[in-house]
Amino acid sequence: xxxxxxxxxxxxxxxxxxEQNCQAIIELGMSCREADFEIQTECPGWSVKDQIAHVVGxxxxxxxxxxxxxxxxxxxxxxxxxGRRIEHDVEARRGIPGKLVVHELADHLPIRMxxxxxxxxxxxxxxxxxxxxxxxxxxxxxxxxxDTWVHEQDIRAALxxxxxxxxxxxxxxxEAVFRALPRIVARDAHVPIAHxxxxxxxxPLMARDGARVVADxxxxxxxxxxxxxxxxxxxxxxxxxxxxxxxxxxxxRRAAGRRSxxxxxxxxxxxxxxxxxxxxxxxxxx
Numbered sequence: 312x313x314x315x316x317x318x319x320x321x322x323x324x325x326x327x328x329x330e331q332n333c334q335a336i337i338e339l340g341m342s343c344r345e346a347d348f349e350i351q352t353e354c355p356g357w358s359v360k361d362q363i364a365h366v367v368g369x370x371x372x373x374x375x376x377x378x379x380x381x382x383x384x385x386x387x388x389x390x391x392x393x394g395r396r397i398e399h400d401v402e403a404r405r406g407i408p409g410k411l412v413v414h415e416l417a418d419h420l421p422i423r424m425x426x427x428x429x430x431x432x433x434x435x436x437x438x439x440x441x442x443x444x445x446x447x448x449x450x451x452x453x454x455x456x457x458d459t460w461v462h463e464q465d466i467r468a469a470l471x472x473x474x475x476x477x478x479x480x481x482x483x484x485x486e487a488v489f490r491a492l493p494r495i496v497a498r499d500a501h502v503p504i505a506h507x508x509x510x511x512x513x514x515p516l517m518a519r520d521g522a523r524v525v526a527d528x529x530x531x532x533x534x535x536x537x538x539x540x541x542x543x544x545x546x547x548x549x550x551x552x553x554x555x556x557x558x559x560x561x562x563x564r565r566a567a568g569r570r571s572x573x574x575x576x577x578x579x580x581x582x583x584x585x586x587x588x589x590x591x592x593x594x595x596x597x
Contacts (some may be wrong), residue, residue, distance in 0.1 A: 314518040318482035322434060324351050325452045326413045328479035330588040333420050335475055336366055339466050340413030340478060348409030348534040352469040353569035354462070356388035359469050361401045362462045367416040368400020369458070370423050373451075379403035393597055422430055427452075453466075456483045461567045468564070476559045477515035485559070491595050493534030494597035499592035500585070504532050508589050511556040521552075553581030555589065568594040 319325050340348075340363050348360035358366070372378050378396075381403045389395050404412050432438070434449030446454075460480030468474055475481060492510070496502040505525035521537030557565075557577035564570040572590040579586040 314483055316477060316479070316516065316517065318481050318486045322449075324450070324479065325449075325456055325483075326424070326562060328456045328483060329427075329452065329459060330420070330424050331475075331478060332456065332463050332480045333366065333370075333416065336363060337413060337417045337420065337461065338465060338560055339463070339470065339472060340409065340416070343409060343413075343470070345409055347470060348412075350469045352465040353564070354465045356386055356467070357401065359466050360404070360412055362466050363409070363412050363416055363574060364401045364404035364407075365397060366462055367412065368404070369397065369455075370416075370486050372400070373455070374419075374423055374426065383580055397589050439499075453483060453487070456480055457487055458596075460484055461563075464563065464567070465569065470570075473560070476563075481516045481559060481563065484563055484566070485512060485516060487595055488562065488593070489518070489520040492520065493536055495534070495592050496522045496589055497524045497532045497534030500588040502532075502534075502585055502589065505551060506582075506585065507552045507555040508535050508585070509537065509552060510562070511554060512562050513530055513556060513558055516559045551581070553579065553585050553589075555579055555586050562593075566593050567596050 319328050340359075343359065348358060350359050351357075352359060352362055354362065368378065378399050379402075381399055383389070383395055383398045383402050386398070390396060393450075404415075414573040430448075431450045434447065434452075436448050438446060438448050438451065457480070460475070460478070461484065463475065463480070467475075489510070492508070496508050502508060502524045504524050504526050507521055509519065509521035512518040522534045523537050524532050524534055527533050555577055556579075557575065561570075561577055565572065565575050572587055575590075577586075577590065
């Protein structure tokens with residue numbers, strides 16, 4: 312079944328989704344007392360205020376505003392150079408009151424949106440940026456929608472303010488999970504050849520997709536989308552199917568790496584060990 316509601320694909324739809332995510336973060340921040348900003352979120356090492364600092368820092372960086380140069384301690388949650396790079400924006404704002412960080416984002420968002428909406432860069436044009444030189448403008452925009460929505464959900468979970476689980480941002484995130492599923496089942500979860508995985512997302516956003524593992528010409532396992540209407544590319548054997556049913560929140564918190572498999576609720580029809588391996592590998596964020 313398609314994702315419902317469906318993810319935006321065109322420039323205007325993606326820009327609207329991005330703006331909605333950022334506006335939701337601003338509104339959540341405006342409702343916070345100063346103590347709320349220090350609540351730790353499910354993103355390791357980051358408080359509510361740190362989440363907002365990351366979003367405003369990233370968008371200023373994309374707008375060409377230099378990232379503050381500060382000394383970043385060797386925090387245990389920094390795992391690589393990419394993580395250290397994005398920590399600069401957070402570290403630079405750790406001594407600033409949370410309300411001022413929210414106002415910084417609120418002041419910058421209209422400027423950022425005006426520039427993005429005025430841009431004539433084609434969606435398929437390759438551009439530079441923190442995601443590498445092969446990133447297109449359209450892919451970077453999708454990643455910004457995905458990233459800001461995940462951080463909005465981090466804030467919501469910390470404040471116990473659930474919402475926007477059926478928003479355009481949620482749809483973009485779930486679509487990204489489905490796109491990654493063939494690679495995950497074959498390469499990361501080591502699902503056996505002739506086995507298929509089906510993910511049923513029960514709501515608020517509803518979706519269903521799957522991937523099967525087949526053998527290539529050398530007999531190596533490769534993953535391919537399940538619901539394409541075509542037969543397996545390298546084997547005629549009908550796949551054994553394991554179905555995993557879970558809510559939008561459980562899927563997205565797991566796929567964002569915020570909760571472990573043991574911390575989410577799901578049901579399995581089929582091989583429970585294979586299902587657990589898939590969920591253990593089902594993380595699409597850096």
